[in-house]
Every structure is written in C-alpha cells, then in structure tokens.
Amino acid sequence: MKQLHDQLNKIVATQGVLFTKLHQHHWYVKGPNFFTLHEKFEELYDEVNAQFDEFAERLLTIGGHPYSTLAEFIEHSSIKEAPYTDKVPAEEMVKTVLADFELAVKDLEKGIELAGEAGDDDTEDLCIGYKTSLEKHMWMLQYYLD
Numbered sequence: 001m002k003q004l005h006d007q008l009n010k011i012v013a014t015q016g017v018l019f020t021k022l023h024q025h026h027w028y029v030k031g032p033n034f035f036t037l038h039e040k041f042e043e044l045y046d047e048v049n050a051q052f053d054e055f056a057e058r059l060l061t062i063g064g065h066p067y068s069t070l071a072e073f074i075e076h077s078s079i080k081e082a083p084y085t086d087k088v089p090a091e092e093m094v095k096t097v098l099a100d101f102e103l104a105v106k107d108l109e110k111g112i113e114l115a116g117e118a119g120d121d122d123t124e125d126l127c128i129g130y131k132t133s134l135e136k137h138m139w140m141l142q143y144y145l146d
C-alpha cells in the first residue's frame with residue numbers, strides 16, 4: 001500500500017508542475033497559431049488541474065497524505081520545469097507537452113500496476129481514465145505537428 005500511496009503522490013506532484021508549465025506555454029506561445037494553441041493549452045491545464053485534485057483526494061480517501069507545497073511538487077515530479085527566457089517556437093512547445101504527457105502516462109501506468117496489485121479497482125480505474133484522456137490528447141498534438 002505504501003508503494004501505491006507514493007505513486008499516487010508522484011502523480012499529484014507531476015500534475016502540480018504540469019499545471020504551471022502549461023500556463024507558461026499558454027502565456028508565451030507566439031506566432032500564427034497563437035489563438036489555437038493559447039486556447040488548447042488552457043483547456044489542457046484545466047483538465048490537469050481537475051486531475052491534480054482528483055488524485056490528491058483519492059490518496060486522502062485511501063489513507064494517504066498528498067504533497068501540498070510547490071517545493072514538494074518540484075522535488076517529486078516526473079517532469080521538469082524551466083524559466084521562460086528565450087523565445088520558444090510554438091512547435092517546440094507542443095513537442096514539450098507531448099514529452100511531458102508521455103512521462104505523465106508512465107506515472108499512470110505504474111499507478112495502474114500498483115493499484116492492480118493492491119486490489120484497488122477504483123484507483124486503477126482513475127489511472128486508466130486519465131491515461132486514456134492524455135493519450136487522446138497526444139494523438140491530437142501529434143497530428144497537429146504532422
């Protein structure tokens with residue numbers, strides 16, 4: 001159970017950083033696709049925010065203690081952030097989101113495995129649902145790039 005708690009907490013931390021990072025893209029994206037991507041990044045951080053809360057509350061429900069500080073999120077997140085200094089092409093931002101979603105999916109796959117081992121169907125279901133949604137976004141982002 002400890003392993004499952006730790007993994008859910010890692011998912012919480014990753015979403016915490018992802019939420020901020022998507023705001024960075026939302027604020028700084030430039031170029032002819034500004035309106036499309038500005039809006040898409042907002043849609044994505046809204047979903048990430050909802051899942052961030054969902055996973056933290058699931059962890060509480062099963063007796064765990066979600067991280068609740070920015071320092072903890074940064075320390076335990078699977079994805080890394082960086083300050084926006086030089087102009088980043090819009091396409092690079094989309095590629096970054098794709099790479100970050102891939103890491104978030106890996107977190108969720110581990111969560112599915114551990115929840116399965118613990119016989120926790122609800123947590124497993126939560127992980128599967130979010131993974132399915134992220135993978136759909138990844139397909140769309142990849143088609144955007146193609």
Ligand SMILES: [Fe+2]
Binds near residue numbers: 026042
């Ligand atoms: Fe905004």
